[in-house]
Amino acid sequence: MTWFTTFGCVDTWVSDGGSHFKNEVIEKVRKLVGAHHHITTVYSSWANGTGEVVNRQVLRAVKALLSEMKLNADEWPHVLPLVQGALNHQPADRLGGIAPEVYVADWLGAARQKHVTDLQVALEETHRNMAVQSDKLRQQARGRRDRKTQVKFAGFSVGDFVLVGSVVNRPTKLALHWRGPCQVTRVITDHVMETQQLVPPYEVTVHHACLLKMYHEGGREVTEDLEAQVAFGDGGFHVEHLDEARCVDGQHQVLVKWLGLDDEESSWEHAANLLDDIPVVFRQWAAANKEDSAVAALVKTMDFP
Numbered sequence: 053m054t055w056f057t058t059f060g061c062v063d064t065w066v067s068d069g070g071s072h073f074k075n076e077v078i079e080k081v082r083k084l085v086g087a088h089h090h091i092t093t094v095y096s097s098w099a100n101g102t103g104e105v106v107n108r109q110v111l112r113a114v115k116a117l118l119s120e121m122k123l124n125a126d127e128w129p130h131v132l133p134l135v136q137g138a139l140n141h142q143p144a145d146r147l148g149g150i151a152p153e154v155y156v157a158d159w160l161g162a163a164r165q166k167h168v169t170d171l172q173v174a175l176e177e178t179h180r181n182m183a184v185q186s187d188k189l190r191q192q193a194r195g196r197r198d199r200k201t202q203v204k205f206a207g208f209s210v211g212d213f214v215l216v217g218s219v220v221n222r223p224t225k226l227a228l229h230w231r232g233p234c235q236v237t238r239v240i241t242d243h244v245m246e247t248q249q250l251v252p253p254y255e256v257t258v259h260h261a262c263l264l265k266m267y268h269e270g271g272r273e274v275t276e277d278l279e280a281q282v283a284f285g286d287g288g289f290h291v292e293h294l295d296e297a298r299c300v301d302g303q304h305q306v307l308v309k310w311l312g313l314d315d316e317e318s319s320w321e322h323a324a325n326l327l328d329d330i331p332v333v334f335r336q337w338a339a340a341n342k343e344d345s346a347v348a349a350l351v352k353t354m355d356f357p
Contacts, residue, residue: 065082065089067092114128208236215233217264228263234247243261294307294309294326294333295307297344299346306334
């Protein structure tokens with residue numbers, strides 16, 4: 053309390069849950085000042101989400117390199133050293149909070165030292181003015197954006213190449229999985245477009261502009277390299293139909309009959325993955341087979357209409 057009265061009260065306390073932070077006296081002090089006590093594992097970045105944020109960047113970089121090099125997902129160890137090298141050698145503002153000591157003799161004369169000092173002052177003043185101007189422009193842009201009453205979506209024309217986003221159906225994630233590119237074949241309204249795949253089966257779908265991202269403007273030829281990239285990014289097997297459901301170790305699975313393969317090559321796939329990849333087909337199959345006890349249990353567990 054003496055420290056609080058001198059320097060002010062701290063609203064959030066972070067500790068490893070030691071006995072000196074979990075006794076009754078500390079708890080009474082916490083309630084008295086209205087603070088929040090956050091307990092986290094010592095030196096464990098994954099306990100407070102820091103490791104998850106870093107791993108998200110690593111995963112995004114690995115996926116981008118796999119797609120660019122046209123490698124399979126199980127070949128990620130080949131590109132991981134590239135990502136590690138990029139992260140380990142990226143510029144850093146400081147190194148552990150300690151100024152580096154360079155043991156190099158100073159060969160500059162007094163005149164040159166004065167010139168370098170004046171140049172440093174001028175550069176710092178320029179950077180300071182740029183920061184002020186940048187902040188002013190940023191505030192002006194935010195003000196203009198806040199005054200807008202309507203959200204404006206990107207406009208697309210017939211022939212444009214776009215990426216199509218599909219919602220990731222997980223309760224704890226709010227993200228889109230981008231596929232494509234596809235080509236806009238028809239503009240239904242100002243914000244609704246009809247797109248077509250560039251590779252077989254050349255499926256035609258309708259999407260809102262909020263689920264589309266510009267890949268390239270119209271006029272580009274559909275080359276073999278572009279088709280190969282699309283086929284690699286969206287490559288895989290197509291579902292012919294869904295047969296039956298089961299539950300193994302608390303995980304719901306569905307027997308999938310793949311298009312172009314024999315019945316003996318059908319496989320059991322996780323229901324959550326099927327709901328992400330083929331949501332329309334999966335929901336229609338679940339609705340048509342809701343009398344089945346296994347399907348009913350699957351629908352109840354996954355909690356979708």
